[in-house]
Amino acid sequence: MENIQHKFDETAEATELRRLYHRIRTEYVKYRKKLFMVTSANVSEGKSTISSSLAITSALYRETKTLLIDCDLRRPTIHKLFKLPLENGLADFLSNKSELDRILKDTAFPSLKVITAGTSDQSPSRLISSFQLYDLFEIFRSYFEIIIVDAPPVIPTSDALFLGNGVDAILMVLKAGETKKNIAKRAINSLADNKNKILGTVINNMKNVMPYSCDYSYYNYKKEKNDE
Numbered sequence: 001m002e003n004i005q006h007k008f009d010e011t012a013e014a015t016e017l018r019r020l021y022h023r024i025r026t027e028y029v030k031y032r033k034k035l036f037m038v039t040s041a042n043v044s045e046g047k048s049t050i051s052s053s054l055a056i057t058s059a060l061y062r063e064t065k066t067l068l069i070d071c072d073l074r075r076p077t078i079h080k081l082f083k084l085p086l087e088n089g090l091a092d093f094l095s096n097k098s099e100l101d102r103i104l105k106d107t108a109f110p111s112l113k114v115i116t117a118g119t120s121d122q123s124p125s126r127l128i129s130s131f132q133l134y135d136l137f138e139i140f141r142s143y144f145e146i147i148i149v150d151a152p153p154v155i156p157t158s159d160a161l162f163l164g165n166g167v168d169a170i171l172m173v174l175k176a177g178e179t180k181k182n183i184a185k186r187a188i189n190s191l192a193d194n195k196n197k198i199l200g201t202v203i204n205n206m207k208n209v210m211p212y213s214c215d216y217s218y219y220n221y222k223k224e225k226n227d228e
């Protein structure tokens, strides 16, 4: 464990992830921003991987009360990463099939709760564009310090546009060597009035293995001294 720990803490990827986390933490500390949406131009650019890694990093940092919400109702993956049931999630709540306390799921990390995408007969765009979702975001503001929203990509659907209206800041993931400049520009423009909420872009290098696994054993480490 000691060796894994040491190796884990020292990787360039882990360092970059902590750097990214501190970027959003600064927004929280300075401007009380709490809701951070992670999106990208297209599918499979690393949104869910980065959202979950960021959420775990947050929960492990000074026991920050953190919530991760899978808002990608069309291609949900957060439940798989955390080995949680898909059911009783966001879609169930938004279609009045589940109560608030049932959708907040515990994880192996005491400070991290997860809301999986859930299931519903209603269309994802209808559910995501409901005002009930914004009300839900507002409720979560009083219970959590950092809320990470794993959003759908911006080009294929308008879901991310709606979500953008309800969050405080947006992180745009770009896949190294693949996301074309004009596509990235189009993605940013398609966020319309919420373009100014973009905090920055995250370059995801798919060639390297991710620093974090959602396996609990990798996370049993002490927080760093002088880390803020």
Ligand SMILES: Nc1ncnc2c1ncn2[C@@H]1O[C@H](COP(=O)(O)OP(=O)(O)O)[C@@H](O)[C@H]1O
Pocket: 040, 042, 043, 044, 045, 046, 047, 048, 049, 050, 077, 204, 205, 206, 207, 208, 209, 210
């Ligand atoms: N930096 C990375 N290194 C290795 N594999 C990655 C990395 N980022 C993502 N992946 C893998 O690529 C696939 C798509 O990533 P995912 O986070 O689900 O993308 P998205 O949510 O944007 O669709 C997954 O199988 C994931 O494990």
Ligand SMILES: [Mg+2]
Pocket: 047, 048, 049, 072, 075, 076, 077
């Ligand atoms: Mg995803």
